[in-house]
Amino acid sequence: MNDKRPIVLIIVISLVGVILLTKLFLIQVADDSFLKRAERNAVQRLVDHPYRGLIYDRTGKILVYNNPLFDLMIIPKEFSVKDTTRFCEIFNITKEHLIESYTAARKYSSVKPSPLIKQISTTEFAKIQDYLIDYPGLFVTTRSVRSYPQPVAANALGYIGEISARQLERDTVKYYRQGDFVGLAGLEGFYEKELRGVKGVKYKMVNVRGVDKGSFKNGEYDTTSVAGINLTSTIDLELQRYGEMLMTGKVGTVVAIEPKTGEILAMISAPTYDPNLLTGSKFGTNYSALNKDEKLPLYNRPIMATYPPGSIFKIVQSLIGLQMGILTPNTTYACNRSLVACHNHASPVNLFGAIRNSCNPYYHQAYRAMINREASSNTFKDTKIGLDQWREKVLAFGLGSSLGVDIYNEKSGSIPSSTYYDRVYGEGRWKYSTIYSLSIGQGEMMVTPIQMANLAAIFANKGYYYPPHLIKAIDGDPDRIKPEFRTRKDVGVDAHHFDLIQDAMAEAIFGTAARAAIPDIQIAGKTGTAQNPHGEDHSVFVAFAPKDDPKIAIAVYVENAGWGGRAAASTASLLIERYIRGEVTRPALEEYVLAGKFM
CATH class of the missing domain: 3.90.1310.10 (Penicillin-binding protein 2a (Domain 2))
Known part of the structure; x- marks a missing residue:
């Protein structure tokens, strides 16, 4: 028995050796996971x-x-x-x-x-x-x-x-x-x-x-x-730079669009800031300072600020009324100031005169005819039905929802519905006298500046638009931009209705916005004064030019600057001339805008 011990020991040692050699073979040859771990420790990525x-x-x-x-x-x-x-x-x-x-x-x-x-x-x-x-x-x-x-x-x-x-x-x-x-x-x-x-x-x-x-x-x-x-x-650098100079020291916005394409030529938010501040190692410090600035330079007003459209909305009312058959070029109303305040002008007026003179009582009466159409024997229900039908036509103009511009955080604005008024006043507890301020673009109606510029493009195009966008080509290829930017959107108003509208807007320049007139360039425009419960009203102006072959549509808001024929119209006129002519020939008007003493 004792003679077999060395043999057993040799066998055990041999088996252990075979096991170790097999394990070593598996580690070094068959399995490369240890090699990969070693390489990861020695290789930097x-x-x-x-x-x-x-x-x-x-x-x-x-x-x-x-x-x-x-x-x-x-x-x-x-x-x-x-x-x-x-x-x-x-x-x-x-x-x-x-x-x-x-x-x-x-x-x-x-x-x-x-x-x-x-x-x-x-x-x-x-x-x-x-x-x-x-x-x-x-x-x-x-x-x-x-x-x-x-x-x-x-x-x-x-x-x-x-x-x-x-x-x-x-x-x-x-x-x-x-x-x-x-x-x-x-x-x-x-x-x-x-x-x-x-x-x-x-x-x-x-x-x-x-x-x-x-x-x-x-x-x-x-x-x-x-x-x-x-x-x-799509931005025109020279137009953008000139517009920012004109808006120096002011609060507001400018949006200019090429009507035939929806390409944004200039998009100005005032006050602005030097974009070089938000680069490099000082980004955090500079961003904090800009974010705390009470003038809100980081706030992108063209797509985020909302205002009542004011009298500019009368153009939309005119077009909807014409398409519905409620209005005709000869529809005449008296300028009854017991209904709503108005400017001094001749009375009564037809549709052309109402646009030219921006007659508030005309649109008070025209809007009532659009809303209360006896669709129901119940006055409250009749107003509710009429409002929702009218609202659908307004939404087709790109109002009440975002236009889909190619930067984030675009606001939709608001076109109130019957549901809204039911929630505020109770169902069956409101009627036309509750909502008549909508007739002249006031009340609960809110729009963004880019929507207003898009309206100007619709007026220029006689009833259609391409969604506003900021990129013209990707890698040099215009077909690579989003398909929706190349898709025409019609607003549901026949093109021939725009003939009267364009003529009246061109004539209105010499009525409410004489400063905007440019020698040898015919502008079609409309002033507005957006009511502001927190201070002076906002100056608003939309326009397109030249009237018969529009190359630029523009909307200008200057906050707390009062009547639209002053600050906004003057600024828009200079930008239109700069874009079409490549220069400005009215230094006195430029000085007036830069001085900013509109009130």
Whole structure:
């Protein structure tokens, strides 16, 4: 029995050896998971951020381009500094920032790079680059920031900023990582997928101390970034710049549209700001200051502000009345000021005279004829039926809902329905005398400036529009814009009804907006005064020109500037002349607008 012990021992040792050799074979040859883990520890993955697409104006002038920025990266295990005070002076940071960033970087990884200072400008980088060699563990990576050669159109163009945690959660394709930049407003936000490009990736070998040992497998797995797609906007840079100059010191908005296409030529929100403020390392500080500004420069008034349309809405009332057969060119009403206040003019007036003189009592009576049509023996029910039928016709003009412009946060405005009045007053407890203020574009009716500019385009086109938009071509191809921007929308009013309307609007210029008249350019326009319960009324004007071949439709709101024939009409007239002629020939009117003493 004792003689068999060495044999058993040899067998046991042999079996253990075979098992170990088999396991080693599986680890080293058959199973490469350990190799992959080792490679992950020795290989750094560096993201190559692409340049964002450029944005041009409609004539090819650059509106937005990319400027290089630098991020100062730190590898905690290699980093050392003897004189902290001097280091902070050289790199223009506080000691608290250095400690906080170093601690966060070390917590993430002692051998992998983390950002120490983000978004260093080329000027700032020039001041520090010679000192980098003195501090091991520091190196720079390059990325780009948006730059604006002309400080205009800030609210239309928008801005980019660091992605939020909420946006990361919504990123189902996992394109973004913490610290990435993304379009947050305006065209930058709406066209983020086109502008952002495609990321590239580079892999490099590092030793256990994180020191660069060259590319991994000669760059076999590296991919090159692809720059974002360039966009051609509809904006006319010179018109935009001139309009912003005219609106300096004022609160309000200007929207100008090419009627035949729906392309937005200018979109001005006043007061505005220099878009270069929301770039680079000062983004947070500048954004906070702009956000706290009581004049609300970040508020995009053309698509977000809502006002009563005022007398401009009388044109819509005229067209609906003509289409319904309630009004004809010869329909005449007395200017009965016991119904509602009005200007001094001859009475009675037909439809042409009502538009020319902006007669409030005319539309009070015409609207009542449209609403109370004896559809029911019950007066309250009759008004309710008439209001909802009328409202459907108003909605076809692009009011009461967003037009779908290609920037986010567009408001819809409001065209009140019977449901609204039932909720406010109770069912069967309201009638025409409750809602008559709608007849002249007041009361509960609210519209946005871009909707008013779109109305001007409808009047110019004799009954149709293309949804207003800010991008003319994507990567040079106009067919790549959204199909809805190339889809004509008819408002349901026969084209021949617009002949009288256009003639009356052209004549109205010499009645309520004489300042707007331009020698040798026939303008068709309409003034308005939007009531403001919080102060002076708002000055409103819509127009298109030239009357017989419209090339521009425009809406102007100047808050707290009173009658529309002053501030708004004068501003619109100058912009129309600038766009059509390429120059302004009335310096006295320009001085009047710039002075801003409208009241």
